[in-house]
Amino acid sequence: MSLSGCSFIQGLTGGNDANRDEQGNVQEQDNIDIFSLKLGDCKMADDTTGEIMQAEVVPCDEPHDEEVFFESKMADGEYDEAAIEVAGEVCYGQSFTDFVGVAWDDSTLDVWYLSPTEQTWNEMDDRLIQCIVTDPAGPTTGTLKGSKK
Known part of the structure; x- marks a missing residue:
């Protein structure tokens, strides 16, 4: 779907995190x-056409648009946009x-991903x-894990 990135300057500021329980x-x-x-974070939708610097997170038991369902780290080496798309x-x-x-292919859900910028x-x-998984039908409450949608 869409490649999105993060701002170097924002990362240097130390950023801010949400209030989390012992399980995160x-x-x-x-x-x-x-x-x-x-x-595992649930969040509201972002504009996925450019760099994303902030995310509006909510508890997953509240209505939300998106859920981070998987993470993968790429191997070191030179930045390669094509490799990032393949990794995605x-x-x-x-x-x-x-x-x-x-x-x-059999799901009604959609997927996009966040990835590094150069x-x-x-x-x-x-x-x-x-x-990140999202339901095009609209906001969901709870996780989409095991939903078979």
Whole structure:
């Protein structure tokens, strides 16, 4: 789907994270630095056409648009946008099937992913791909894990 990145300057500011419980679950709606987004976080939709610097997270038991369902780290080396797109394909494969319970091709859900920009790759050693699932039918409450949608 869409490649999105994170701002180097934002990352240098130390960012801000949500109020989380002992298990790392978001406790209340908050606008956080994108580098504070974690596996399992639920969030409101972003404009996925450019760099994303902030994310509005909410507890997963509240209505939300998106959920981070898988993370993958890329190997070191030179920044390669084509390699990042290939790495992003993991979001549509077995990781999706394992999370939702059906293959992406058979699902009504959609996927996109966050990935490093050339700047974050080179200046922050950013190698993280985060897979995000969304329901085009509208906001969901609770996790989409095992939903078989």
